[in-house]
Amino acid sequence: MSPRESSPADRRRTPAGRGAARTRGRASHSLEQIVAAAIGILDRDGIRGLTLRGLAADLGGGLGSVYWYVGSKDELLALACDALLAEAIVRADAPAGEGPGEADSPPGIAPGGPPLGTDDPVVVAAARTLRRTALALFEQTHEHPWLALLLHAQGPPSPHLLRYWERLGRPLAEMGLTPRQQFHGSTAISGYVSGVAAEMAAQDLRADTSRSKEEQLAEVTDGWLDLDPVEFRWLHSIAEEFREHDDDEQFIAGLDLLLGGLVRQAVDQRH
Template sequence: MAPARSTRSTRRVTHSREQIVETATAILDAEGIKGLTLRGLAAELGGGLGSIYWHVAGKEELVGLACDELVGRALAAAESVGSAGTGEGPGDARDDVPSPPLEVDLGTTDPTVVAAATQLRRIALALFAQMDRHPWLPGQVELSGGQPNGLRVWEHMGRPLAAMGLTPRQQFHGSTALLGYVVGVATQMSSQDAIVDPALDADEQLDLVVSRWQDLDATEFRWIRSMAEEFRRHEDLEQFAAGLDLLVLGLVRQALGED
Protein backbone atom coordinates (compact mmCIF):
# COMPACT_ATOMS: atom_id res chain seq x y z
CA MET A 1 0.00 0.00 0.00
CA ALA A 2 1.36 3.44 -0.92
CA PRO A 3 2.05 5.71 2.04
CA ALA A 4 -0.63 8.29 2.77
CA ARG A 5 0.27 11.77 1.56
CA SER A 6 -0.28 14.96 3.56
CA THR A 7 -3.76 16.34 2.94
CA ARG A 8 -2.41 19.91 3.13
CA SER A 9 0.33 19.26 0.59
CA THR A 10 -2.06 17.88 -2.02
CA ARG A 11 -5.08 20.10 -1.42
CA ARG A 12 -5.90 22.17 -4.44
CA VAL A 13 -5.87 25.90 -3.77
CA THR A 14 -8.38 27.63 -6.04
CA HIS A 15 -8.14 31.20 -4.73
CA SER A 16 -5.26 33.42 -3.73
CA ARG A 17 -5.11 35.12 -0.34
CA GLU A 18 -5.49 38.48 -2.09
CA GLN A 19 -8.73 37.35 -3.77
CA ILE A 20 -10.08 36.03 -0.50
CA VAL A 21 -9.28 39.22 1.43
CA GLU A 22 -10.65 41.45 -1.35
CA THR A 23 -13.93 39.53 -1.51
CA ALA A 24 -14.21 39.41 2.29
CA THR A 25 -13.72 43.17 2.41
CA ALA A 26 -16.53 43.68 -0.10
CA ILE A 27 -18.85 41.54 2.04
CA LEU A 28 -17.83 43.44 5.18
CA ASP A 29 -18.55 46.74 3.42
CA ALA A 30 -22.00 45.56 2.38
CA GLU A 31 -23.08 43.53 5.41
CA GLY A 32 -20.75 44.33 8.31
CA ILE A 33 -18.87 41.98 10.61
CA LYS A 34 -21.92 39.86 11.42
CA GLY A 35 -22.70 39.41 7.74
CA LEU A 36 -19.35 37.80 6.95
CA THR A 37 -19.30 34.01 7.13
CA LEU A 38 -16.76 31.65 5.63
CA ARG A 39 -19.49 29.65 3.89
CA GLY A 40 -20.93 32.82 2.41
CA LEU A 41 -17.47 33.89 1.33
CA ALA A 42 -16.84 30.52 -0.30
CA ALA A 43 -20.14 30.80 -2.17
CA GLU A 44 -19.25 34.30 -3.35
CA LEU A 45 -15.86 33.11 -4.56
CA GLY A 46 -17.39 30.11 -6.28
CA GLY A 47 -15.39 27.44 -4.50
CA GLY A 48 -15.28 25.33 -1.39
CA LEU A 49 -14.23 26.11 2.15
CA GLY A 50 -10.97 24.25 1.66
CA SER A 51 -9.36 27.01 -0.38
CA ILE A 52 -10.23 29.53 2.32
CA TYR A 53 -8.94 27.41 5.21
CA TRP A 54 -5.73 26.94 3.26
CA HIS A 55 -5.00 30.64 3.90
CA VAL A 56 -6.83 31.49 7.15
CA ALA A 57 -7.73 29.63 10.32
CA GLY A 58 -11.11 31.30 10.69
CA LYS A 59 -13.20 34.46 10.52
CA GLU A 60 -11.22 36.37 13.13
CA GLU A 61 -7.98 35.95 11.21
CA LEU A 62 -9.72 36.90 7.97
CA VAL A 63 -11.10 40.14 9.43
CA GLY A 64 -7.63 40.87 10.77
CA LEU A 65 -6.13 40.45 7.31
CA ALA A 66 -8.73 42.79 5.82
CA CYS A 67 -7.96 45.36 8.50
CA ASP A 68 -4.23 44.99 7.93
CA GLU A 69 -4.73 45.72 4.24
CA LEU A 70 -6.82 48.86 4.81
CA VAL A 71 -4.74 50.25 7.67
CA GLY A 72 -1.63 49.56 5.61
CA ARG A 73 -3.13 51.49 2.70
CA ALA A 74 -3.87 54.47 4.95
CA LEU A 75 -0.40 54.57 6.48
CA ALA A 76 1.31 54.03 3.13
CA ALA A 77 -0.78 56.75 1.50
CA ALA A 78 0.05 59.21 4.28
CA GLU A 79 3.74 58.35 3.97
CA SER A 80 3.57 58.67 0.19
CA VAL A 81 2.12 62.16 0.45
CA GLY A 82 4.84 63.10 2.89
CA SER A 83 7.68 61.88 0.71
CA ALA A 84 6.33 62.76 -2.74
CA GLY A 85 4.23 65.80 -1.96
CA THR A 86 1.26 64.43 -3.90
CA GLY A 87 -2.22 63.35 -2.94
CA GLU A 88 -1.90 59.91 -4.44
CA GLY A 89 -1.41 56.67 -2.62
CA PRO A 90 0.84 53.86 -3.84
CA GLY A 91 -0.57 52.94 -7.22
CA ASP A 92 -4.23 53.20 -6.31
CA ALA A 93 -6.33 56.30 -6.81
CA ARG A 94 -8.74 55.06 -4.14
CA ASP A 95 -5.96 55.56 -1.59
CA ASP A 96 -5.73 59.31 -2.17
CA VAL A 97 -5.34 61.25 1.07
CA PRO A 98 -7.99 63.98 1.23
CA SER A 99 -6.29 67.31 1.75
CA PRO A 100 -8.68 70.05 2.92
CA PRO A 101 -6.70 73.21 3.70
CA LEU A 102 -5.46 73.77 7.23
CA GLU A 103 -7.92 76.17 8.84
CA VAL A 104 -5.74 77.27 11.76
CA ASP A 105 -2.43 79.11 12.09
CA LEU A 106 0.08 76.83 13.79
CA GLY A 107 1.89 79.89 15.11
CA THR A 108 5.36 78.60 14.32
CA THR A 109 7.74 78.07 11.44
CA ASP A 110 9.89 75.56 13.34
CA PRO A 111 10.45 72.94 10.60
CA THR A 112 10.46 69.98 13.01
CA VAL A 113 7.18 70.97 14.64
CA VAL A 114 5.51 71.87 11.34
CA ALA A 115 6.60 68.60 9.71
CA ALA A 116 5.35 66.56 12.67
CA ALA A 117 2.00 68.37 12.77
CA THR A 118 1.60 67.93 9.02
CA GLN A 119 2.32 64.20 9.27
CA LEU A 120 -0.18 63.77 12.11
CA ARG A 121 -2.81 65.45 9.97
CA ARG A 122 -2.01 63.26 6.96
CA ILE A 123 -2.26 60.05 8.99
CA ALA A 124 -5.58 61.06 10.54
CA LEU A 125 -7.07 62.11 7.19
CA ALA A 126 -5.89 58.95 5.43
CA LEU A 127 -7.26 56.73 8.17
CA PHE A 128 -10.58 58.59 8.19
CA ALA A 129 -10.84 58.18 4.42
CA GLN A 130 -10.50 54.40 4.74
CA MET A 131 -13.05 54.32 7.57
CA ASP A 132 -15.44 56.39 5.50
CA ARG A 133 -15.19 53.84 2.65
CA HIS A 134 -15.33 50.84 4.99
CA PRO A 135 -17.83 51.56 7.82
CA TRP A 136 -16.97 48.37 9.76
CA LEU A 137 -13.30 49.39 10.10
CA PRO A 138 -13.53 51.84 13.06
CA GLY A 139 -14.52 49.04 15.42
CA GLN A 140 -11.36 47.15 14.50
CA VAL A 141 -8.98 50.05 15.16
CA GLU A 142 -9.19 50.40 18.93
CA LEU A 143 -6.65 50.26 21.72
CA SER A 144 -8.83 48.79 24.46
CA GLY A 145 -9.12 45.40 22.78
CA GLY A 146 -5.42 45.25 21.94
CA GLN A 147 -6.03 44.77 18.21
CA PRO A 148 -2.74 44.96 16.31
CA ASN A 149 -4.31 47.34 13.79
CA GLY A 150 -5.06 49.90 16.49
CA LEU A 151 -1.57 49.51 17.89
CA ARG A 152 -0.01 50.12 14.45
CA VAL A 153 -1.94 53.35 14.01
CA TRP A 154 -1.11 54.45 17.56
CA GLU A 155 2.59 53.84 16.90
CA HIS A 156 2.53 55.97 13.75
CA MET A 157 0.62 58.76 15.50
CA GLY A 158 2.95 58.71 18.48
CA ARG A 159 6.19 59.16 16.57
CA PRO A 160 5.45 62.71 15.31
CA LEU A 161 4.42 63.72 18.84
CA ALA A 162 7.78 62.52 20.13
CA ALA A 163 9.50 64.42 17.32
CA MET A 164 7.74 67.61 18.47
CA GLY A 165 9.46 67.29 21.83
CA LEU A 166 6.31 66.69 23.85
CA THR A 167 6.66 65.02 27.24
CA PRO A 168 5.71 61.32 27.51
CA ARG A 169 2.46 62.26 29.26
CA GLN A 170 1.61 64.79 26.55
CA GLN A 171 2.41 62.21 23.88
CA PHE A 172 0.14 59.66 25.55
CA HIS A 173 -2.76 62.06 25.98
CA GLY A 174 -2.33 63.58 22.53
CA SER A 175 -2.10 60.29 20.65
CA THR A 176 -5.09 58.72 22.38
CA ALA A 177 -7.14 61.88 21.84
CA LEU A 178 -6.30 61.89 18.13
CA LEU A 179 -7.05 58.19 17.65
CA GLY A 180 -10.25 58.48 19.68
CA TYR A 181 -11.36 61.44 17.56
CA VAL A 182 -10.77 59.66 14.25
CA VAL A 183 -12.50 56.45 15.35
CA GLY A 184 -15.31 58.28 17.13
CA VAL A 185 -16.24 60.59 14.26
CA ALA A 186 -16.00 57.78 11.70
CA THR A 187 -18.21 55.56 13.89
CA GLN A 188 -20.76 58.32 14.37
CA MET A 189 -20.96 59.09 10.67
CA SER A 190 -21.30 55.42 9.70
CA SER A 191 -24.06 55.01 12.31
CA GLN A 192 -25.92 57.94 10.80
CA ASP A 193 -25.56 56.44 7.33
CA ALA A 194 -27.03 53.16 8.57
CA ILE A 195 -30.35 54.73 9.61
CA VAL A 196 -31.02 57.04 6.68
CA ASP A 197 -33.87 56.39 4.30
CA PRO A 198 -32.29 54.89 1.15
CA ALA A 199 -35.11 56.36 -0.90
CA LEU A 200 -33.83 59.89 -0.16
CA ASP A 201 -30.79 61.48 -1.73
CA ALA A 202 -28.21 63.34 0.37
CA ASP A 203 -29.86 66.75 0.02
CA GLU A 204 -33.27 65.35 0.94
CA GLN A 205 -31.81 63.67 4.02
CA LEU A 206 -30.26 66.96 5.14
CA ASP A 207 -33.54 68.79 4.52
CA LEU A 208 -35.37 66.27 6.71
CA VAL A 209 -32.99 66.79 9.63
CA VAL A 210 -33.07 70.57 9.24
CA SER A 211 -36.85 70.64 9.23
CA ARG A 212 -36.93 68.60 12.44
CA TRP A 213 -34.52 71.00 14.13
CA GLN A 214 -36.48 74.03 12.97
CA ASP A 215 -39.62 72.54 14.53
CA LEU A 216 -37.98 72.33 17.97
CA ASP A 217 -39.09 74.60 20.80
CA ALA A 218 -37.62 78.05 20.11
CA THR A 219 -36.82 78.70 23.78
CA GLU A 220 -35.34 75.38 24.85
CA PHE A 221 -33.40 74.74 21.62
CA ARG A 222 -32.59 78.26 20.47
CA TRP A 223 -28.93 77.48 19.64
CA ILE A 224 -29.66 74.21 17.79
CA ARG A 225 -32.26 75.97 15.66
CA SER A 226 -29.61 78.56 14.77
CA MET A 227 -27.36 75.75 13.50
CA ALA A 228 -29.94 74.26 11.13
CA GLU A 229 -28.82 76.08 7.98
CA GLU A 230 -25.16 75.57 8.85
CA PHE A 231 -25.83 71.84 9.07
CA ARG A 232 -27.58 71.89 5.70
CA ARG A 233 -24.43 73.33 4.06
CA HIS A 234 -21.85 71.24 5.91
CA GLU A 235 -19.61 68.56 4.38
CA ASP A 236 -18.47 65.56 6.44
CA LEU A 237 -14.80 65.82 5.48
CA GLU A 238 -14.69 69.56 6.17
CA GLN A 239 -16.34 68.98 9.54
CA PHE A 240 -13.87 66.23 10.42
CA ALA A 241 -10.85 68.29 9.34
CA ALA A 242 -11.97 71.30 11.38
CA GLY A 243 -12.03 69.28 14.60
CA LEU A 244 -8.76 67.57 13.70
CA ASP A 245 -7.03 70.92 13.17
CA LEU A 246 -8.10 72.12 16.62
CA LEU A 247 -6.50 69.03 18.16
CA VAL A 248 -3.31 69.43 16.12
CA LEU A 249 -3.12 73.13 17.05
CA GLY A 250 -3.41 72.28 20.74
CA LEU A 251 -0.56 69.78 20.47
CA VAL A 252 1.62 72.30 18.64
CA ARG A 253 1.02 74.89 21.36
CA GLN A 254 2.01 72.33 23.97
CA ALA A 255 5.21 71.64 22.03
CA LEU A 256 5.91 75.39 21.98
CA GLY A 257 5.33 75.65 25.73
CA GLU A 258 2.11 77.64 25.40
CA ASP A 259 -0.18 75.22 27.25
Protein backbone atom coordinates (compact mmCIF):
# COMPACT_ATOMS: atom_id res chain seq x y z
CA MET A 1 0.00 0.00 0.00
CA SER A 2 2.53 2.53 -1.08
CA PRO A 3 1.32 5.92 -2.35
CA ARG A 4 2.45 6.91 -5.81
CA GLU A 5 3.61 10.37 -6.77
CA SER A 6 0.54 11.06 -8.88
CA SER A 7 -2.55 9.18 -9.95
CA PRO A 8 -3.53 8.34 -13.53
CA ALA A 9 -6.28 10.93 -13.25
CA ASP A 10 -3.70 13.57 -12.31
CA ARG A 11 -1.44 12.71 -15.20
CA ARG A 12 -4.16 12.74 -17.83
CA ARG A 13 -4.67 16.42 -17.03
CA THR A 14 -1.14 17.10 -18.26
CA PRO A 15 -1.09 15.91 -21.89
CA ALA A 16 2.37 17.33 -22.51
CA GLY A 17 3.77 14.62 -20.23
CA ARG A 18 2.40 11.88 -22.49
CA GLY A 19 4.19 12.88 -25.69
CA ALA A 20 2.99 12.15 -29.20
CA ALA A 21 0.25 9.75 -28.10
CA ARG A 22 -1.77 12.67 -26.74
CA THR A 23 -1.94 14.37 -30.11
CA ARG A 24 -3.60 11.54 -32.04
CA GLY A 25 -7.04 13.04 -31.80
CA ARG A 26 -9.84 13.76 -29.41
CA ALA A 27 -11.43 11.04 -27.32
CA SER A 28 -14.58 9.45 -28.75
CA HIS A 29 -15.41 7.75 -25.46
CA SER A 30 -15.48 8.93 -21.85
CA LEU A 31 -13.01 7.71 -19.28
CA GLU A 32 -15.85 5.96 -17.44
CA GLN A 33 -16.77 4.04 -20.61
CA ILE A 34 -13.15 3.03 -21.17
CA VAL A 35 -12.71 1.79 -17.59
CA ALA A 36 -16.04 -0.09 -17.65
CA ALA A 37 -15.07 -1.77 -20.93
CA ALA A 38 -11.65 -2.67 -19.51
CA ILE A 39 -13.29 -4.27 -16.46
CA GLY A 40 -15.54 -6.26 -18.79
CA ILE A 41 -12.52 -7.59 -20.72
CA LEU A 42 -10.67 -8.39 -17.48
CA ASP A 43 -13.68 -10.30 -16.16
CA ARG A 44 -13.93 -12.23 -19.43
CA ASP A 45 -10.30 -12.78 -20.43
CA GLY A 46 -8.19 -12.00 -17.35
CA ILE A 47 -5.22 -9.68 -17.00
CA ARG A 48 -3.29 -11.20 -19.90
CA GLY A 49 -6.29 -10.79 -22.17
CA LEU A 50 -6.45 -7.02 -21.75
CA THR A 51 -4.69 -4.94 -24.41
CA LEU A 52 -5.21 -1.32 -25.36
CA ARG A 53 -5.76 -2.31 -28.99
CA GLY A 54 -8.32 -4.95 -28.00
CA LEU A 55 -10.05 -2.46 -25.74
CA ALA A 56 -10.31 0.05 -28.59
CA ALA A 57 -11.80 -2.66 -30.81
CA ASP A 58 -14.37 -3.57 -28.17
CA LEU A 59 -15.33 0.09 -27.81
CA GLY A 60 -15.63 0.49 -31.56
CA GLY A 61 -13.31 3.48 -31.74
CA GLY A 62 -9.73 4.26 -32.60
CA LEU A 63 -6.75 3.51 -30.42
CA GLY A 64 -6.16 7.24 -30.05
CA SER A 65 -9.38 7.52 -28.04
CA VAL A 66 -7.91 5.17 -25.42
CA TYR A 67 -4.53 6.91 -25.47
CA TRP A 68 -6.30 10.19 -24.78
CA TYR A 69 -6.76 8.95 -21.20
CA VAL A 70 -4.14 6.26 -20.61
CA GLY A 71 -0.67 5.60 -21.95
CA SER A 72 -0.11 2.02 -20.86
CA LYS A 73 -1.80 -1.17 -19.76
CA ASP A 74 -0.50 -0.68 -16.21
CA GLU A 75 -2.18 2.70 -16.03
CA LEU A 76 -5.44 1.19 -17.28
CA LEU A 77 -5.21 -1.59 -14.69
CA ALA A 78 -4.72 1.03 -11.98
CA LEU A 79 -7.87 2.84 -13.10
CA ALA A 80 -9.90 -0.39 -13.21
CA CYS A 81 -8.60 -1.42 -9.79
CA ASP A 82 -9.40 2.00 -8.38
CA ALA A 83 -12.96 1.91 -9.73
CA LEU A 84 -13.69 -1.43 -8.04
CA LEU A 85 -12.10 -0.33 -4.76
CA ALA A 86 -14.34 2.74 -4.85
CA GLU A 87 -17.34 0.42 -5.23
CA ALA A 88 -16.11 -1.67 -2.29
CA ILE A 89 -16.04 1.44 -0.11
CA VAL A 90 -19.60 2.30 -1.16
CA ARG A 91 -20.72 -1.23 -0.29
CA ALA A 92 -19.04 -1.04 3.10
CA ASP A 93 -20.94 2.18 3.82
CA ALA A 94 -24.34 0.72 2.86
CA PRO A 95 -27.22 1.16 5.35
CA ALA A 96 -27.60 -1.42 8.09
CA GLY A 97 -29.12 -4.63 6.73
CA GLU A 98 -27.92 -3.95 3.19
CA GLY A 99 -24.15 -4.18 3.58
CA PRO A 100 -21.72 -7.03 2.89
CA GLY A 101 -22.61 -10.18 4.77
CA GLU A 102 -26.12 -8.85 5.33
CA ALA A 103 -27.76 -9.01 1.91
CA ASP A 104 -26.87 -10.43 -1.50
CA SER A 105 -23.64 -11.98 -0.21
CA PRO A 106 -21.88 -14.89 -1.92
CA PRO A 107 -23.04 -18.36 -0.79
CA GLY A 108 -21.62 -19.39 2.57
CA ILE A 109 -21.26 -15.89 4.00
CA ALA A 110 -23.67 -15.50 6.88
CA PRO A 111 -24.70 -12.09 8.26
CA GLY A 112 -23.60 -10.73 11.57
CA GLY A 113 -20.68 -12.92 12.53
CA PRO A 114 -20.11 -14.84 15.78
CA PRO A 115 -20.50 -13.42 19.29
CA LEU A 116 -17.63 -11.07 20.10
CA GLY A 117 -17.28 -11.86 23.78
CA THR A 118 -17.97 -8.29 24.85
CA ASP A 119 -20.94 -5.96 25.10
CA ASP A 120 -18.82 -2.80 24.90
CA PRO A 121 -20.79 -0.79 22.29
CA VAL A 122 -17.70 0.95 20.91
CA VAL A 123 -15.81 -2.29 20.34
CA VAL A 124 -18.85 -4.06 18.94
CA ALA A 125 -19.62 -1.25 16.48
CA ALA A 126 -15.98 -1.05 15.37
CA ALA A 127 -15.75 -4.82 14.84
CA ARG A 128 -18.91 -4.81 12.74
CA THR A 129 -17.50 -1.98 10.62
CA LEU A 130 -14.28 -3.93 10.09
CA ARG A 131 -16.22 -7.01 9.08
CA ARG A 132 -18.36 -5.10 6.59
CA THR A 133 -15.28 -3.40 5.12
CA ALA A 134 -13.39 -6.67 4.70
CA LEU A 135 -16.41 -8.42 3.19
CA ALA A 136 -16.97 -5.53 0.79
CA LEU A 137 -13.57 -6.07 -0.81
CA PHE A 138 -13.92 -9.85 -0.74
CA GLU A 139 -17.24 -9.56 -2.58
CA GLN A 140 -15.54 -7.49 -5.26
CA THR A 141 -12.78 -10.07 -5.70
CA HIS A 142 -15.47 -12.75 -5.79
CA GLU A 143 -17.08 -10.99 -8.74
CA HIS A 144 -13.78 -9.89 -10.34
CA PRO A 145 -11.12 -12.57 -9.59
CA TRP A 146 -8.38 -10.69 -11.47
CA LEU A 147 -8.68 -7.91 -8.87
CA ALA A 148 -7.54 -10.32 -6.14
CA LEU A 149 -4.52 -11.39 -8.19
CA LEU A 150 -3.63 -7.78 -8.90
CA LEU A 151 -3.91 -6.64 -5.28
CA HIS A 152 -2.05 -9.64 -3.89
CA ALA A 153 0.80 -9.14 -6.35
CA GLN A 154 1.04 -5.50 -5.24
CA GLY A 155 -0.10 -4.31 -8.65
CA PRO A 156 -0.70 -0.72 -9.70
CA PRO A 157 -1.44 1.35 -6.57
CA SER A 158 -4.62 3.39 -6.59
CA PRO A 159 -6.00 6.29 -4.55
CA HIS A 160 -8.91 4.19 -3.29
CA LEU A 161 -6.55 1.50 -2.01
CA LEU A 162 -5.33 4.02 0.55
CA ARG A 163 -8.92 5.06 1.27
CA TYR A 164 -9.81 1.41 1.84
CA TRP A 165 -6.88 1.02 4.23
CA GLU A 166 -8.08 4.16 6.01
CA ARG A 167 -11.48 2.48 6.40
CA LEU A 168 -9.78 -0.46 8.12
CA GLY A 169 -7.61 1.67 10.38
CA ARG A 170 -10.20 4.01 11.85
CA PRO A 171 -12.30 1.33 13.61
CA LEU A 172 -9.14 -0.10 15.15
CA ALA A 173 -8.27 3.33 16.50
CA GLU A 174 -11.82 3.71 17.84
CA MET A 175 -11.41 0.39 19.68
CA GLY A 176 -8.54 1.95 21.60
CA LEU A 177 -5.77 -0.19 20.15
CA THR A 178 -2.23 1.18 20.14
CA PRO A 179 -0.83 2.56 16.84
CA ARG A 180 1.27 -0.59 16.44
CA GLN A 181 -1.75 -2.82 17.04
CA GLN A 182 -3.72 -0.73 14.55
CA PHE A 183 -0.99 -1.11 11.94
CA HIS A 184 -0.65 -4.84 12.48
CA GLY A 185 -4.41 -5.36 12.59
CA SER A 186 -5.17 -3.37 9.44
CA THR A 187 -2.44 -5.05 7.39
CA ALA A 188 -3.43 -8.48 8.71
CA ILE A 189 -7.03 -7.98 7.54
CA SER A 190 -6.14 -6.45 4.17
CA GLY A 191 -3.51 -9.13 3.53
CA TYR A 192 -5.89 -11.89 4.54
CA VAL A 193 -8.63 -10.65 2.21
CA SER A 194 -6.40 -10.20 -0.83
CA GLY A 195 -4.33 -13.32 -0.09
CA VAL A 196 -7.22 -15.73 0.32
CA ALA A 197 -9.09 -14.20 -2.62
CA ALA A 198 -5.97 -14.49 -4.81
CA GLU A 199 -5.49 -18.11 -3.78
CA MET A 200 -9.09 -18.86 -4.72
CA ALA A 201 -8.68 -17.08 -8.06
CA ALA A 202 -5.46 -18.99 -8.80
CA GLN A 203 -7.17 -22.30 -7.96
CA ASP A 204 -9.97 -21.45 -10.36
CA LEU A 205 -7.44 -20.78 -13.12
CA ARG A 206 -5.83 -24.18 -12.53
CA ALA A 207 -9.12 -26.05 -12.18
CA ASP A 208 -10.11 -28.73 -14.68
CA THR A 209 -13.23 -27.25 -16.26
CA SER A 210 -14.23 -30.66 -17.61
CA ARG A 211 -14.87 -31.94 -14.07
CA SER A 212 -17.00 -30.70 -11.23
CA LYS A 213 -15.55 -29.08 -8.11
CA GLU A 214 -16.80 -32.03 -6.09
CA GLU A 215 -14.90 -34.48 -8.26
CA GLN A 216 -11.68 -32.50 -7.97
CA LEU A 217 -11.99 -32.15 -4.20
CA ALA A 218 -12.65 -35.87 -3.92
CA GLU A 219 -9.48 -36.62 -5.90
CA VAL A 220 -7.37 -34.54 -3.52
CA THR A 221 -9.05 -35.98 -0.45
CA ASP A 222 -8.64 -39.57 -1.62
CA GLY A 223 -4.96 -38.84 -2.23
CA TRP A 224 -4.58 -37.73 1.37
CA LEU A 225 -6.32 -40.86 2.62
CA ASP A 226 -3.85 -42.98 0.67
CA LEU A 227 -0.97 -41.46 2.68
CA ASP A 228 0.50 -43.21 5.71
CA PRO A 229 -2.14 -42.75 8.48
CA VAL A 230 0.53 -42.51 11.17
CA GLU A 231 2.79 -39.94 9.52
CA PHE A 232 -0.21 -37.92 8.25
CA ARG A 233 -2.73 -38.61 10.97
CA TRP A 234 -3.93 -35.00 11.12
CA LEU A 235 -4.59 -34.85 7.36
CA HIS A 236 -6.55 -38.08 7.71
CA SER A 237 -8.60 -36.52 10.52
CA ILE A 238 -9.72 -33.51 8.49
CA ALA A 239 -9.94 -35.12 5.05
CA GLU A 240 -13.73 -35.27 5.07
CA GLU A 241 -13.94 -31.64 6.19
CA PHE A 242 -11.87 -30.71 3.14
CA ARG A 243 -14.01 -32.86 0.86
CA GLU A 244 -17.18 -30.99 1.88
CA HIS A 245 -15.76 -27.54 2.59
CA ASP A 246 -17.14 -24.29 1.13
CA ASP A 247 -14.57 -21.66 0.13
CA ASP A 248 -16.66 -18.69 1.22
CA GLU A 249 -17.47 -20.26 4.58
CA GLN A 250 -13.76 -20.99 5.03
CA PHE A 251 -12.94 -17.35 4.28
CA ILE A 252 -15.48 -15.92 6.71
CA ALA A 253 -14.34 -18.28 9.48
CA GLY A 254 -10.76 -17.04 9.14
CA LEU A 255 -11.88 -13.41 9.06
CA ASP A 256 -13.87 -13.88 12.26
CA LEU A 257 -10.84 -15.45 13.94
CA LEU A 258 -8.85 -12.32 13.09
CA LEU A 259 -11.60 -10.04 14.35
CA GLY A 260 -11.92 -12.05 17.55
CA GLY A 261 -8.22 -11.56 18.30
CA LEU A 262 -8.44 -7.82 17.66
CA VAL A 263 -11.50 -7.54 19.89
CA ARG A 264 -9.67 -9.35 22.69
CA GLN A 265 -6.75 -6.91 22.37
CA ALA A 266 -9.19 -3.99 22.46
CA VAL A 267 -10.96 -5.27 25.56
CA ASP A 268 -7.61 -5.70 27.31
CA GLN A 269 -6.60 -2.15 26.35
CA ARG A 270 -9.88 -0.66 27.54
CA HIS A 271 -9.65 -2.34 30.93
